[in-house]
Structures are given as C-alpha cells and as structure tokens.
Amino acid sequence: MNEDYPKYFYKYRAVSNSDDLSKDYAIDALLRNQAIFSSRKNFNDLFDSSIELIKPTPREFKEIKSLVGKDDRRLLSECIHKGLFTPAGLALINGFEESFNETIDSYGFMSVSKNPVSNLMWSHYADSHKGFCIEFRSEFMKAEKVSYQKVIPKLNTIDLHRLHFKIYEGDDIGHQIWRALRTKLDEWEYESEYRFQANNAMGRIPKGKKFIKIPYNENFVESIIFGCRMQDDVKKFIMRHMPGTVKFKQAVARTSTVEIINI
Incomplete structure (x- = not known):
C-alpha cells in the first residue's frame, strides 16, 4: 500500500x-x-461529479462514417445532411447522452x-x-x-460514439470519466x-x-x-x-x- x-x-x-x-x-x-x-444525484454539492458533455460536430460524425461497416455507414448517413445534423442525428446524440448519464447515475x-x-x-x-x-x-x-479544481471536467462525447462503433479502445475515456467522478x-x-x-x-x-x-x-x-x-x-x-x-x-x-x- x-x-x-x-x-x-x-x-x-x-x-x-x-x-x-x-x-x-x-x-x-x-x-x-x-x-x-x-x-451522484444524491450528493449535496450541485456540481460534484458533474461532467460537461461536449457535443460532436457533423465533421466528426463524417470521419466515423468512413471507418465503419456498411450497416453503420448507412445509419450515420441518415444523421447528416448538407453538413448539418438531421433530426435523426440529433436524436442519436441526445440518446447517447441520456444513456451515459443513466449509467453514471447508477454508480x-x-x-x-x-x-x-x-x-x-x-x-x-x-x-x-x-x-x-x-x-x-x-x-x-x-x-x-x-481532486479539487476551479471548473468541472469536460468530456468530448464523440469518443463515446467512437467507442460504440468499435473504432476506439476506450481505456483513455474510462480514465477521463473516473477522474471526473472524483473531481x-x-x-x-x-x-x-x-x-x-x-x-x-x-x-x-x-x-x-x-x-x-x-x-x-x-x-x-x-x-x-x-x-x-x-x-x-x-x-x-x-x-x-x-x-x-x-x-x-x-x-x-x-x-x-x-x-x-x-x-
């Protein structure tokens, strides 16, 4: 020890x-x-274990699309139109955030x-x-x-999408999340x-x-x-x-x- x-x-x-x-x-x-x-929802500090989730950009989604298989590529194609997220794309992003928060809230x-x-x-x-x-x-x-710091941690949620589509190992994001949960x-x-x-x-x-x-x-x-x-x-x-x-x-x-x- x-x-x-x-x-x-x-x-x-x-x-x-x-x-x-x-x-x-x-x-x-x-x-x-x-x-x-x-x-964490029961902590007396409003900001304890809070994580500012940074939403992905259409360009980042387009990069993922070039690295996945045909079925996933079709799904991601429905998420972007003329360089912007479609309603389906926004729903996918919001669904990922909700799922992430539900998982963290269960710890x-x-x-x-x-x-x-x-x-x-x-x-x-x-x-x-x-x-x-x-x-x-x-x-x-x-x-x-x-750890104690002046601002709450941030997390780029594009990494959650990369992890979901199996084009990211995930060890680093796991460490980021755990550090955030003790900040x-x-x-x-x-x-x-x-x-x-x-x-x-x-x-x-x-x-x-x-x-x-x-x-x-x-x-x-x-x-x-x-x-x-x-x-x-x-x-x-x-x-x-x-x-x-x-x-x-x-x-x-x-x-x-x-x-x-x-x-």
Whole structure:
C-alpha cells in the first residue's frame, strides 16, 4: 500500500431521530454494519461529479462514417445532411447522452475523509457535533483521492460514439470519466475527501433511487467517535449495541481546535 495512503478513513454521520434511536437512519446502518453508497444525484454539492458533455460536430460524425461497416455507414448517413445534423442525428446524440448519464447515475459512491478533527466536517455532516464519526481501517477500502479544481471536467462525447462503433479502445475515456467522478470544485478542499466506488458485484443503484446499502464486515471498523455535543443517551445506546471489538472515542473542543480522545 502507498505510504501516503491514510491508515484510517472517517465517515461523518448525523443523528436525526433522537426520539427513537432504533429507527434512526444513520444508527440503524451503523448497527447493521451497512455502508451507504450514494448516486451522484444524491450528493449535496450541485456540481460534484458533474461532467460537461461536449457535443460532436457533423465533421466528426463524417470521419466515423468512413471507418465503419456498411450497416453503420448507412445509419450515420441518415444523421447528416448538407453538413448539418438531421433530426435523426440529433436524436442519436441526445440518446447517447441520456444513456451515459443513466449509467453514471447508477454508480454508487461512499465519500470518506482522512481528517477526523475538521470543525467544518463535524458541523456540516455530523449535525453540528451532535452526531458521530465512523473510523474505518483503510486496508479494507480501495478509496481514491478526490481532486479539487476551479471548473468541472469536460468530456468530448464523440469518443463515446467512437467507442460504440468499435473504432476506439476506450481505456483513455474510462480514465477521463473516473477522474471526473472524483473531481469537486476547490471550495470543498477542506473535506480532504477520498471516494470509494462500489463495483458491479457490490451493486448498482436502481433507476429512480439515490442510494443503496452495502454490508461490510464489522472488523472494518476501528472505532466510533462521538461528537462534542452528542447526548449521553445516544452514546450509551450505540455503545450498548455495537460489537465488543469496536473502540469508542470522544471528540472534545479545545482552544480553537477539535481533539479526539479515547474513552
């Protein structure tokens, strides 16, 4: 494993149903050893994993037509007339974009951080320090570092058409797409995020849904860190129901900083 790869990853969670902890969404998933993998459509950042799709030109379509077989050449001929896209051509292009977006929207991601003492993370994702943070052992998680930049990535969709017509290997476009799916605007850099994508064997998100729950081994968890403002009854409930191998820690407010201590 890369020596720069964090030893632990942290998942901040809010508690939203303090009246009935057994039915709280985050606590229920924690006690059942379930990780929540979200579609990009469920991300709180409007631009997270967004990709600006650059439409192909008629000239690029004409170049494809010269490289494909007779049946595909006939299809592509119906897409262009006098140097412009026909309604059939525009429908084909829009269909490719819709199919691409549906596929990407079905991918499940779990976002984690390498930083357990971020005041902003505790505030934004753990209900202003009233929630908790799961400390995962990173050896069990193939997460990749998120990149932060000023603008969202772009993708020339002509490469999707070349891939469809088997005149393009596709390795490079696959790398482009994966890089785009772990790119955020630089205003989010404080999150120190890593992103874990569920593979096909783990599951895809059904159309119309925004997330799936995927079980994990309880040994993947090193500890549960309680927020500075978490209520005592919530702490006791979690400690009473978690496996005995899991450690418990407490986030405490120091002068201008957050510190994690063992309890």
